[in-house]
Amino acid sequence: MKDITLGQFFPGDTLIHRLDARVKLVLVILFIVELFLVKTLCGFAFMGVLLALAVAISKVPPKMMLRSLKPLLLLLAFTSVLNLFYTKGDPLFTIWKLTASWQGLELALFMMLRISLLIMASSLLTYTTSPIMLTDGMERLMGPLKALHVPVGELAMMMTIALRFIPLLVEETDKIMSAQKARGADFESGGVLKRAKALIPILVPLFVSSFRRADELAVAMECRCYHTSGPRSRLKVMKMCFRDYVALAVMLAAIPAILLGTNQVLFSIIPSALG
Amino acid sequence: MSRLEVKGLTHVYSKGTPFERTAIEDLNFTVESGGFVGIIGHTGSGKSTMVQHLNGLMKPTSGQVLLDGKDIWEKPEEIRALRFRVGLVFQYPEYQLFEETVYKDISFGPRNMGLEEREIDARVREAALLCGVGDELLERSPFELSGGQRRRVAIAGVLAMQPEVLIMDEPTAGLDPRGRDEILSHVHRYHEQRGATVLLVSHSMEDVARHATSVLVMEHGKIAMHGSVSEVFSRGERLSELGLAVPQVTAVFARLARAGLPVPTDVFTVEQGEAALRRLLRERGVIS
């Protein structure tokens, strides 16, 4: 349970931490768009360097960045194999009835790089932005949707609460698991059915306490006169400053660079004789 | 003979991340067989962390826990069997209840031990009786009970395993005075009837003075004091430095002694205090 890193915040006071949450969100979106524009190894190297630079500035341990990929290893392997064998092109090697192609190899490699960089970039966002700032940033970015009667404020509130509850739930699960283990519960051995049954002593108290917590929170919010209507003021007003503009400029400048690069097919792995 | 021995026990939470935090550091102590140890300490001093090591729920970052002279982690596959011998009642245990009926919930532990149905039934009824859970409650759903009743059911669930060592982490937090006294006297009865070793974490100096034979004082993840009840509670100044106190009756007698009355200062429970006062009044001929 302790290994859940998704959405974990690493407090710090680096340039990356201090960037405006809205800007960071936009940067990540731009980065992802660029990842899909990139079509050459050289381009991926460029994106990788960009990310590595950001990680270095943020002082998030590189080990943590790699750890964020762990839950996706299976997916990565699966898509790679599919891409490798199901892409038509110049044959590379054949196993049984399946033929791998050079184009497949390239596609698999690029897809893997793309997904890995995408995950790491979004992890960097959550590592360096507190959940509160993140939802606040999203709320502000989605602000214009209010004109279309999208309940942006409420959505953001829901998201904040959900984010706040995840660590609580993890902690609670841990506690209940320990308590049941103290009574000899066994979660590790037995077949699928036995293991599923072993979860009941955890799930029941967990549900009961989640409902209790939700109820308590609702009461507490009502006691403080929480209302969905009416304008809201904030404790921390977000303000863009110089560093935010610089960061945006860098990320935007990368787009034309990448577009130019794709035309030159630099460092394709397909041997030129075949291509 | 020492039943439980803790050697150099250290635990670091979230090791290797920015959230790293040493909760307990280099603890060393032994608990005699059949002893009743009160564990006191400021909030966050590491009491809960420490007791979770004693039945193998947490693995020490370094150090050892020995039960009857054997390291409990010597054979990790036997850790489950160990948990039946060292029973732990958590802080707020009422949130661990899950079965449809109280009876089934109390029987969860014994059933996991793989006992026979007859034995399970006997143990459940005995534990329920010991904890003051009436027969009429056994077929009710645990979720319909009051908080205090649920607490008793949860404690019965651990007692039904009949552990040789019973550890309780603030079993009486948030209960009314009567419920508190009742639960502790049940535990005391279990301790006496079975000769079980008991470790009681508590914020109530009165409870510790009344039931424990020795006291372990924790501060900032270390052991600040360890000794008999009179040894520890006679050092009131050191205790108040640690943000703790002596039992109220001890404080009263200290004041009386300071006011010049010939009263003993090693009074730790109300009963002892009453006896001492009666003795004094009798000497002075106020009562016969």
Ligand SMILES: Nc1ncnc2c1ncn2[C@@H]1O[C@H](COP(=O)(O)OP(=O)(O)OP(=O)(O)O)[C@@H](O)[C@H]1O
């Ligand atoms: N899961 C955890 N992760 C990180 N740190 C923790 C965790 N649990 C406890 N701690 C820290 O370890 C220290 C000891 O906590 P512990 O719960 O053992 O204290 P305690 O003596 O039982 O306190 P209380 O009297 O409030 O129950 C505290 O400083 C706490 O912040």
Ligand SMILES: [Mg+2]
């Ligand atoms: Mg505690």
